[in-house]
Amino acid sequence: MRGLMQLFAAYGNFLLFGLLELIALILVVNFNERQGLIWDNSWGMATAGLDQSADWLGEQWALRDELIRLQGENIRLMEQLDNARYSNAVRQDTFLRDSTEQLFSYIPANVISNSTISTTNFLRLDKGSNQGVMPNMGVISTDGIVGVVRAVTPHYSQVMSLLHRQTRIKAAIASSRYFGTLTWDGKSSRYMQLEAIPKHAILEAGDTVVTSGFSQLFPEGLRVGVVEQYDLSGGGNFYNIQVKLRNDLNTVRYVYIIKNEMWKEHKELEEAVNE
Incomplete structure (x- = not known):
């Protein structure tokens, strides 16, 4: 409680100013049709931008996961190629023992x-x-x-x-x-x-x-x-x-x-x- 009181003592004027600004904004938006439309439009654009950014970040993470998967698949295939393996083939009599x-x-x-x-x-x-x-x-x-x-x-x-x-x-x-x-x-x-x-x-x-x-x-x-x-x-x-x-x-x-x-x-x- 003492810390909270110290916070209000130090930043009380700023917090009061912010609260009054918020109240004024709410009143202007709610009781003025033109300002209300502007607010709705601006808020819609802002949320659309945030949604787009979130979708982009999601796509990047998905691409990163897909890249890691493809790298792993490429490695599996490359390690199966003949040039990535050592042959122990030895011919004994008429049989070729190969590994x-x-x-x-x-x-x-x-x-x-x-x-x-x-x-x-x-x-x-x-x-x-x-x-x-x-x-x-x-x-x-x-x-x-x-x-x-x-x-x-x-x-x-x-x-x-x-x-x-x-x-x-x-x-x-x-x-x-x-x-x-x-x-x-x-x-x-x-x-x-x-x-x-x-x-x-x-x-x-x-x-x-x-x-x-x-x-x-x-x-x-x-x-x-x-x-x-x-x-x-x-x-x-x-x-x-x-x-x-x-x-x-x-x-x-x-x-x-x-x-x-x-x-x-x-x-x-x-x-x-x-x-």
């Missing part, structure tokens, strides 16, 4: 920042070490490859974009299986360069470029883009190949981080060789 185990699994993430206008572009994702993300994991979207994780915190990860001067991605011509390295020249965000394809390789504009599978970052056969143009200028032994990316990194919003379930085993082999 597979998971090689690649996927972590869904949202892009919370992205750059495409620098020569050293990065993306930031809303998943980190708490969700199992580690440096040197590949990142893809439903349209193609996006980049490679370079640093993580408990809740976030920093991804070196394909549009980075240090990018090196193992890729191949799908039709001939000749493989090389994808790099970026720092110019267009829609094109990369495929290096080390020998001049005796059969090549045509429109050929599909895919991941080669010769790294632990990406499964084999993920579509990267198509050969836009190529030449043998300079008299070298390798083509100069311009690849148009399938993925437009200016619009990427939702991605999947690739986890190689046998990464530790590959690491142990590298360390054993280096010793």
